[in-house]
Amino acid sequence: MQITEGRVSQYMDLYLEEYGKPINRVQARNELTALVCLMESVYKYCNKTKNMETLCPNCREVIDPDSFRDEVSIEEFNISGFCQNCQDLTFRNGRQQAN
Numbered sequence: 001m002q003i004t005e006g007r008v009s010q011y012m013d014l015y016l017e018e019y020g021k022p023i024n025r026v027q028a029r030n031e032l033t034a035l036v037c038l039m040e041s042v043y044k045y046c047n048k049t050k051n052m053e054t055l056c057p058n059c060r061e062v063i064d065p066d067s068f069r070d071e072v073s074i075e076e077f078n079i080s081g082f083c084q085n086c087q088d089l090t091f092r093n094g095r096q097q098a099n
């Protein structure tokens with residue numbers, strides 16, 4: 001993200017609003033730069049972990065993409081992230097039970 005003068009001004013406004021005291025432009029630019037760097041590193045980290053093994057949110061087992069029985073199971077995985085096993089346990093009869 002580019003640190004433009006407009007964004008620095010925005011940050012100065014936000015700072016004043018949040019802390020009730022002004023911040024100078026140099027300080028504002030430094031803080032904004034640090035924040036952007038932090039966000040970018042978190043974003044990169046998230047992107048990296050996205051490509052790593054996917055864990056089932058229910059049983060925490062690594063999901064094998066080939067383990068899904070049919071299209072419905074894959075679709076359910078895209079929604080809930082559940083592995084085939086947990087889907088079988090949670091959605092008996094192949095249909096989601098009423099909440």
Ligand SMILES: [Zn+2]
Pocket residue numbers: 056057058059060061082083084085086087
């Ligand atoms: Zn599971």
